[in-house]
Amino acid sequence: MSDEKKPVDDTVQSPTEAAATSPPDGVGVEQLKAMISALQSDLDKRIDDLAGKQDQYLRAVAETENVRRRLEREKEDTAKYAIAKFAKDILSVGDNFQRAIAAVPMDAVESDPALKALLDGVVLAERDYKSALERHGVRVIDPVGQPFNPHHHQAVMEQEDTGVPAGTVLQVYQVGYLLDDRCLRPAMVVVSRGGPKAGKPGDAPQEAPQDKPQSDA
Structure with missing residues (x-):
């Protein structure tokens, strides 16, 4: 008998490996x-x-x-804006204060101490009225000399004035009011026309051109 050993076939799978790689019985x-x-x-x-x-x-x-x-x-x-409706309702009170103050002639005040005392009382009442509004965020719009703002102003007429940029508020017929950033009532204003075109807000003023020194030939 020969003592030579036969080589081991590495391709032969164990029963466990064969079961793991082979499909189940009856399944192709x-x-x-x-x-x-x-x-x-x-x-x-x-x-x-x-x-x-x-x-x-x-x-x-x-x-x-x-x-x-x-x-x-x-x-x-x-x-x-909870007080917006209430604030609108009392704006006429401020208008009446202003009408009363404007209706008193200054010469009559100087000659009548009683009238002067009455006028001082009305002015003081108007000041307290405005202070009360400001404490609750209501501010007066009185834009004389400012550019016309369609969100806060209402133009009632235009007036020729070449001395100011076009669209400048020349006169305020009735002041307006703001509640924080919301317009309660626009100011009724007179707007200028005929003047130079107004620059946009934030534009830097243009400097006049200067003559450049001539170089020697």
Whole structure:
């Protein structure tokens, strides 16, 4: 008998490895591929569904945050402008103060101490009235000499004046009022025309051109 050992065949699988790599009994290779493909398709579908639900969740969170911010902004505006209606109702009181002061002739005040005392009382009352409005955010619009602002002013007429830029407020017939940044009542004004074109706010003033020194020939 020969003592030579036969080479070991490395390709021979153990029973455990063969069971792990071989399809189950009664299942062909093609059937196994079909099962794997079906499982992969189901997994891809579930991943897509999960991505869609995550997108819906993020959109819902963003929409909720927008609603919260909008409600907070509306709440702030309500608190800020709560007195708007009341303020509009009492603006005529200030108009009456101004009419009363303007109706008193200055020469009559100087010759009548009682009239002067009465006028001083009306002026003091008007000052207190304006102070009370300012404490609640209501400010007077008295824009004489300022550029016309269609958001805060109402032009009742135009007047020729070449000495000021066109669109300058020359006279105020009736003062206006602002509540913080909201216009309660526009000021009724007279606006200039015929003058130079007014520059835009923030434009730097243009310097007059200077003669350049001539170089020696």
